[in-house]
Amino acid sequence: MSARERSDHGHQDRHKLAVLLAIWALLILAPYWMPPLGGYTALGTRVLVLALAAMSVNFLLGFTGVLSFGHAAYFGLGAYGAGLALKFLAPSTPLSLICGMLLGGIAGAVLGALIVRRRGVYFAMVTIAFGQVFYYIAFQWSSVTGGDDGLRGFSRQPLDFGAFKIDILANTNAFYYFVLVCFALAVGVMGFILRSPFGRTMIAIRENERRARFLGIAVERQIWIAFTLSCLFMGFAGALYALVNNFADPRGLHYSQSGDFVMMAVMGGMRTFWGPLLGAAVFVVLQDYLSSVTVNWMSFVGVLFILVVLFFPRGLLGFVGRKTQA
Amino acid sequence: MTQLLLFNVTNGLIIGAFYVLMALGLSLILNLSNVINFAHGGFLVIGGYIAYTITPYVGFWGALLIAPLATAVIGLIVERLLIRPLYGRDPLYSLLLTFGLAFLIEDGTRFIWGAQGKPVTVPAVLAQPLSYEFFFITGYRLFMVAMVIISVTLLFVLLRYTRLGIRIRAGTLDLETVSAMGINVRMLRSFNFAVGIFLAGLSGVLAAGQLGLEPTMGTGLLMPSFIAIIVGGVGSLPGTLIGGLLIGVASGVTAVFAPAASEAIMYVLMAVILLLRPRGLLGEEGMMT
Numbered sequence: 318m319s320a321r322e323r324s325d326h327g328h329q330d331r332h333k334l335a336v337l338l339a340i341w342a343l344l345i346l347a348p349y350w351m352p353p354l355g356g357y358t359a360l361g362t363r364v365l366v367l368a369l370a371a372m373s374v375n376f377l378l379g380f381t382g383v384l385s386f387g388h389a390a391y392f393g394l395g396a397y398g399a400g401l402a403l404k405f406l407a408p409s410t411p412l413s414l415i416c417g418m419l420l421g422g423i424a425g426a427v428l429g430a431l432i433v434r435r436r437g438v439y440f441a442m443v444t445i446a447f448g449q450v451f452y453y454i455a456f457q458w459s460s461v462t463g464g465d466d467g468l469r470g471f472s473r474q475p476l477d478f479g480a481f482k483i484d485i486l487a488n489t490n491a492f493y494y495f496v497l498v499c500f501a502l503a504v505g506v507m508g509f510i511l512r513s514p515f516g517r518t519m520i521a522i523r524e525n526e527r528r529a530r531f532l533g534i535a536v537e538r539q540i541w542i543a544f545t546l547s548c549l550f551m552g553f554a555g556a557l558y559a560l561v562n563n564f565a566d567p568r569g570l571h572y573s574q575s576g577d578f579v580m581m582a583v584m585g586g587m588r589t590f591w592g593p594l595l596g597a598a599v600f601v602v603l604q605d606y607l608s609s610v611t612v613n614w615m616s617f618v619g620v621l622f623i624l625v626v627l628f629f630p631r632g633l634l635g636f637v638g639r640k641t642q643a
Numbered sequence: 644m645t646q647l648l649l650f651n652v653t654n655g656l657i658i659g660a661f662y663v664l665m666a667l668g669l670s671l672i673l674n675l676s677n678v679i680n681f682a683h684g685g686f687l688v689i690g691g692y693i694a695y696t697i698t699p700y701v702g703f704w705g706a707l708l709i710a711p712l713a714t715a716v717i718g719l720i721v722e723r724l725l726i727r728p729l730y731g732r733d734p735l736y737s738l739l740l741t742f743g744l745a746f747l748i749e750d751g752t753r754f755i756w757g758a759q760g761k762p763v764t765v766p767a768v769l770a771q772p773l774s775y776e777f778f779f780i781t782g783y784r785l786f787m788v789a790m791v792i793i794s795v796t797l798l799f800v801l802l803r804y805t806r807l808g809i810r811i812r813a814g815t816l817d818l819e820t821v822s823a824m825g826i827n828v829r830m831l832r833s834f835n836f837a838v839g840i841f842l843a844g845l846s847g848v849l850a851a852g853q854l855g856l857e858p859t860m861g862t863g864l865l866m867p868s869f870i871a872i873i874v875g876g877v878g879s880l881p882g883t884l885i886g887g888l889l890i891g892v893a894s895g896v897t898a899v900f901a902p903a904a905s906e907a908i909m910y911v912l913m914a915v916i917l918l919l920r921p922r923g924l925l926g927e928e929g930m931m932t
Contacts, residue, residue: 378735384733384734384735384738386738431914431917431918432917434921435921437677437734438673438677438678438679438734438738438877439873439877441679441734441735441738442679442869442872442873442877443873443917445866445869446866446869446870446873446910446913447910447913447914449866449910450907450910450914453906453907453910454907457903457907572866573742576681576739576742579735579739580739580742583735583739613750613754615746615747615749615750616746616747616750616751616754618743618746619743619744619745619746619747619748619750620743620747621743622739622740622742622743622744622746623725623740623743623744623747625739626729626736626737626739626740626743627725627728627729627740630732630736
């Protein structure tokens, strides 16, 4: 490696570090800069949770190259898992998060085993159809899930550290920071996995599955693990979402919700780690704004989908990335 | 009991015939263009509403012919403007685009025709039950099944015996070679897309007579069509045909014993088939897997 290259690397690393610092600074200070700009802290909380979901989708879509279009199912399962745990097991916030995550992850592991041999559009269709199974169950099994009305009658509990308690129920800022810590943990683990040898094989499969197979990578098993991990993250995000709303909605499992998640990932830039965060922020803020000003917000979202696909397929960050490279 | 069973099996077959019509259109587009058309249900709704609008002028029979054709024309325009730029790119993009299109169509129909459902009257000849004992077999239902049989037969004749159909089938297997032999693949895909949308429009007209019209009716019919394709085997049109009838009858029969599970049975069927025969009933190994 020549001195020139090394300094380029150093430059890139510094650049990356600056971006990372900026992202975290923005996230940490959100309760202070959002309200003056017309936002509210709860909106920031929703952005974080949905961004985590979009990043979990992207873990599979952008880094393994597997097109899952039914991921909302595991998101919704996470929400129901958390809600049911709070309602029937014990009034503990951490326990509810773990239950939600496990429910999403286990369902993903079981279904993943059925579908990992499929690829491309076939994989997408099967994931959509199986995702609908859970929507259907949540919708029909009203004695447990509350059916069409959703699961109610639970609320997030104060965090009990023995010596002191943090009230995340009434204090919106405290709850925002709680979600931010959860987000940071999940994203940290995700980043760690992507940097590990396992993450490298995921990318190898994305780039050229046949070559990965020739190199002796057990492609099906790797995809299954990646699918399961992504469903675990998804369940975690869903559990957080149940805490955000103190409510679990069957529509959170519907495939149209999966479409929104994939859209967030694509809009932000699905080959980038942080793209889905940006995509989720834009999507959530836009949806929040549109649904307050027009009843035809569905049309606007539809047009947004079409425009992004036709004109910004690389997403916002992909677009910026290409500009700076050139 | 026998009558109840017969009633539900008949129901299942009729609904299955519907799924077949939807799923065949989806399957055609999926096989040749590798596009999962999420907006297929939307085109069904468009077909139904067009028929509703023009029936006062051209009558039921006129609408039955004109509405699917008009839907196909709209489909052609959509294909030309929105979907053609995406051929050859990751199927993710066409999936997202048609997904957004489905939103747009649903909201658009609500905007134009209102959110309230519209009742649709069928000609008196068809509305009568055939006999008192089999009150559930109305002329319209028989007519629907006949229409499905006719259009499916025509479709298979088109694909098997005409030059165009042979090209479509060849393109499904290897589009590159077809293109290298001097066939205009773009035209082929457009035509194929239009045929698929025509079938969606036709399902819309037929569904309107049975179920009435609602902006959301397409979405509910989309998922069973997906399952029909997966059960039958992606890449096989006869498979789609069998898959659609199978899940229709299965949900009909289940409705007798456990009404709440009549939709769930489709998913169970799909899971079982994917376990025992991952490529679907008539799917070929290596195709689209």
